[in-house]
Amino acid sequence: MALPREYPDENCPIARSLEIVGERWTLLIVRDAFYGVRRFSDFHNHLGIPKAVLSERLTFLVSEGVLTKTAAEYELTAKGKQLWPMVWSMIAWGTEHLLDRPTRTYRHAECGGAIGADRRCAGCDRVPDVAELIAHPPRRPHDPNRDDPVSRALRRPHRMLEPI
Numbered sequence: 001m002a003l004p005r006e007y008p009d010e011n012c013p014i015a016r017s018l019e020i021v022g023e024r025w026t027l028l029i030v031r032d033a034f035y036g037v038r039r040f041s042d043f044h045n046h047l048g049i050p051k052a053v054l055s056e057r058l059t060f061l062v063s064e065g066v067l068t069k070t071a072a073e074y075e076l077t078a079k080g081k082q083l084w085p086m087v088w089s090m091i092a093w094g095t096e097h098l099l100d101r102p103t104r105t106y107r108h109a110e111c112g113g114a115i116g117a118d119r120r121c122a123g124c125d126r127v128p129d130v131a132e133l134i135a136h137p138p139r140r141p142h143d144p145n146r147d148d149p150v151s152r153a154l155r156r157p158h159r160m161l162e163p164i
Contacts, residue, residue: 020064021083025049026057027090030066030076030083034130036164037150038073046150076161084130085119092117102138109134109159133160 006019021027028047037043044054058074061067066080076083095103096117106115109132113123120127136157153164 020061020066023057025053026061027087029054029057029061030080031087032150033067033074033076033080034084034087034160035135035150035154036158036160036162038075038163040072040074042148042150042164043074045148073163081130081161088119088130102140104138104154105136106133106160107136107157108132131159131161134158135160 010016021030025047029043029049032043032046037046040054040058043049043058044051047054049057058067058069061080062069062074065077066083067074068077107113108115108121108123108126108128110128111121111123113121115121115128115133118127134157135154137155150164158164
């Protein structure tokens with residue numbers, strides 16, 4: 001039996017947020033949307049998520065105003081883009097505590113400074129907007145055999161939110 005999505009007895013902003021982004025796969029879909037993934041097939045091929053689950057998650061994220069859907073593409077809304085600090089916190093925390101090999105790095109497009117765990121640019125001491133970041137691939141890719149379009153695009157520096 002599937003666990004319920006709602007936390008009806010919790011009057012808590014974390015519980016309400018988890019009702020939207022707390023299900024399996026949802027944050028990875030949001031992460032890929034920040035990387036610029038727009039098409040259903042690209043989400044599917046990059047994440048390896050079952051099509052029915054992906055369809056349900058995308059439909060739900062659209063209904064909650066996190067994503068918008070045009071003819072054949074999904075894009076983060078202003079509401080969805082507000083998730084970036086939380087996504088970044090998970091990136092920084094996971095990098096520090098859970099990974100044992102190099103991971104993607106991020107630089108400020110304006111000055112080239114490295115982005116620290118606190119989201120601050122080492123070059124100009126600003127906290128750039130996600131659209132001002134360039135994601136750089138790890139020195140040694142985790143799985144160099146992945147050949148989907150998103151993995152290929154992310155093997156080169158890529159500006160966040162630009163379509164892949």
